[in-house]
Amino acid sequence: MSNDNLKASTNYGDDFVQFLNQSPTPFHAIHSMSQILENKGFKKLDETLPFHGNVEANGKYYITRNGSSIVSFVVGGKWDPTSKESSFSIIGSHTDSPVLKLKPVSKVSKEGFKQIAIELYGGGIWHTWFDQPLSCAGRVFVHENGKIQSKLINLNIPLFKIPTLAIHFDGKQNASFAFDKQSNMVPFFTKDSKPKVKATKSCCDSDEGMDYDAFQSIKSMVERHHVEILDLIKEDLKLKSVEDIDDFELILYPNQPSTLGGLKKEFVFSARLDNLTSCFTSVTAMSQIADNKESIANDHTIRVSASFDYEEVGSAQNGGADSNFLPNILERLSFVYANKEKDLESPLLKSYEKELFAKSFIVSSDVAHGVNPNYSEWYENNHKPHLGEGVVLKINANQRYTTNGYGMALIKKIAKESRVPLQLFVVKNAAPCGSTIGPMLAQRIGKALDLGNAILSMHSINETGHVDDLEHQINLFKGFWESYDNLQDLVQL
Ligand SMILES: [Zn+2]
Structure with missing residues (x-):
């Protein structure tokens, strides 16, 4: 060789x-x-x-x-x-x-953990998503100068995790890892305790600045999603308030970066x-x-x-x-x-399209x-x-x-x-x-x-x-x- x-x-x-x-x-x-x-x-x-x-x-x-x-x-x-x-x-x-996408109402909590509800997109090998640090990225629609502007966001931090059950509870896991997609795949990101420092002036736990007379076609973002997540988006996009967030499409992705690997760095692990x-x-x-x-x-x-x-x-x-x-x-x-002036109205053009195809x-x-x-x-x-x-x-x-x-x-x-x-x-x-x-x-x-x-x-x-x-x-x-x-x-x- x-x-x-x-x-x-x-x-x-x-x-x-x-x-x-x-x-x-x-x-x-x-x-x-x-x-x-x-x-x-x-x-x-x-x-x-x-x-x-x-x-x-x-x-x-x-x-x-x-x-x-x-x-x-x-x-x-x-x-x-x-x-x-x-x-x-x-x-x-x-x-x-195949990825996990945040549901339109993602705010859920259980056993003292703040969690997010997710939908499964595509046919992933979902058991590989357990016990992996996950981050969050996507696009956010924000209010800007009277319009609603789409902006890319990538938090790029190890924020979420879907924990497996310890082997001590169920030793059969090594033979076949079975799980319920609805109840066992809910990522957590923090404990349920109240933050010591209030996250934002305009967050939902304050009456300040809330206009209760305003009509809402659906529940507000702060009612649908954990305010801590909205705060991270606000900070990343340098918004004045979480209320500038009109909506978003966010997915979870593994926070472990893609890398070359193997003896000669011949493989791509990603x-x-x-x-x-x-x-x-x-x-x-x-x-x-x-x-x-x-x-x-x-x-x-x-x-x-x-x-x-x-x-x-x-x-x-x-x-x-x-x-x-x-x-x-x-x-x-x-x-x-492209390179000459011809009659664009010619009835023959429709057949040129078929010929080209x-x-x-x-x-x-x-x-x-x-x-x-x-x-x-x-x-x-x-x-x-x-x-x-x-x-x-x-x-x-x-x-x-x-x-x-x-x-x-x-x-x-x-x-x-x-x-x-x-x-x-x-x-x-x-x-x-x-x-x-x-x-x-x-x-x-x-x-x-x-x-x-x-x-x-x-x-x-x-x-x-x-x-x-x-x-x-x-x-x-x-x-x-x-x-x-x-x-x-x-x-x-
Ligand atoms: Zn493919």
């Missing part, structure tokens, strides 16, 4: 860990991705304004929806929706992960690898191809990266992969003549199941992806994944040119199979395949990935975007 093989690549590892730590929620992930794109000169577009006149050949743009989904794209210099060569080359991913891995690799590849001006100038396609919220709960929400977010953008781009291709990227050495019997023989050994093509006869012969032929060609190793994954016949945003994008837009990087412990509070696969995936995505223009006719059906 050469020295090169012994040394794990640390390319991208540190950047990825920083990205993970800055992105505890989809809202923060969109902020992180927007910053990466802004630094590369991508211009933010507003969905409510016309594209015509704002989108140009060789231009770089991004659009966000709900602050939790994003579409970025680079317009080829030779983009012309009426030409035979133009199409969309799309990479899709998702920004959300929450949210599903699927901030694909968000990071796609935005990094998108920002890198933006530097290659010559390649863009000669390109007939629009290279699109789309990262959606709500995948873990079915994607059927505004900004989700099953919404009109991406189709609307593609449809509108079909009407943009038919020529386009979607790479749906989500993490894959790397083989776990302690549970390898659960994996199908000859289809056990290994961490660090290449991007995984995900295949399922029942179409839970979209990969078929067409996509395989295309991606193998791109991977060969980009020198990226690929691996194959199917589940055992008796096992259920997860799914992705691939099938819903395929049915709305067109040809697709599913791939992703191998991780261990998918949906745990601390998953494991491999730094080498970041580089593999980034190189594959760059290869896809830079060559699809020439490859769209490669596979003949």
Whole structure:
């Protein structure tokens, strides 16, 4: 084995860990991705304004929806929706992960502990959330200059904990850790005693400043949530009073930072690898191809990266992969003549849109199941992806994944040119199979395949990935975007 093989690549590892730590929620992930794109000169577009006149050949743009989904794209210099060569080359991913969300009324107490009521979002391995220090992040709607303004918040302190039952009460826990999601998963954050120093002038235990005649459509924030939590938000956002908080969407996340680990720092130990891995690799590849001006100038396609919220709960929400977010953008781009003045009213344009969709291709990227050495019997023989050994093509006869012969032929060609190793994954016949945003994008837009990087412990509070696969995936995505223009006719059906 050469020295090169012994040394794990640390390319991208540190950047990825920083990205993970800055992105505890989809809202923060969109902020992180927007910053990466802004630094590369991508211009933010507003969905409510016309594209015509704002989108140009060789231009770089991004659009966000709900602050939790994003579409970025680079317009080829030779983009012309009426030409035979133009199409969309799309990479899709998702920004959300299984987490705990604060309920609209979170204020609960039991046995002298102040606790918060939470909802379970998605299909987490929830037992991994016990006995972990948890923090809180999300977005807060605050009153500011007569409007209600959304602001990001990340408390980034070990505030909450969900305690297990001591082994002395129930020795069977090691055989099977069973728990009640409603009653056993209530995080505490302090004892119930009165604070010695009053937390805030305007808090609920004071009559001062309260207007009892004012009509309230629902109970106030101080009635619905512990004032100590509201005070932390007030201090973090430097608000005058907790009454400036109109409402919020907060989630809990593990306070232990993401880190590189293992002997050669070859692993990524982190929450949210599903699927901030694909968000990071796609935005990094998108920002890198933006530097290659010559390649863009000669390109007939629009290279699109789309990262959606709500995948873990079915994607059927505004900004989700099953919404009109991406189709609307593609449809509108079909009407943009980037480099020439043509008649935009032509009745033929509607059919150009259909033709463009038919020529386009979607790479749906989500993490894959790397083989776990302690549970390898659960994996199908000859289809056990290994961490660090290449991007995984995900295949399922029942179409839970979209990969078929067409996509395989295309991606193998791109991977060969980009020198990226690929691996194959199917589940055992008796096992259920997860799914992705691939099938819903395929049915709305067109040809697709599913791939992703191998991780261990998918949906745990601390998953494991491999730094080498970041580089593999980034190189594959760059290869896809830079060559699809020439490859769209490669596979003949
Ligand atoms: Zn996923």
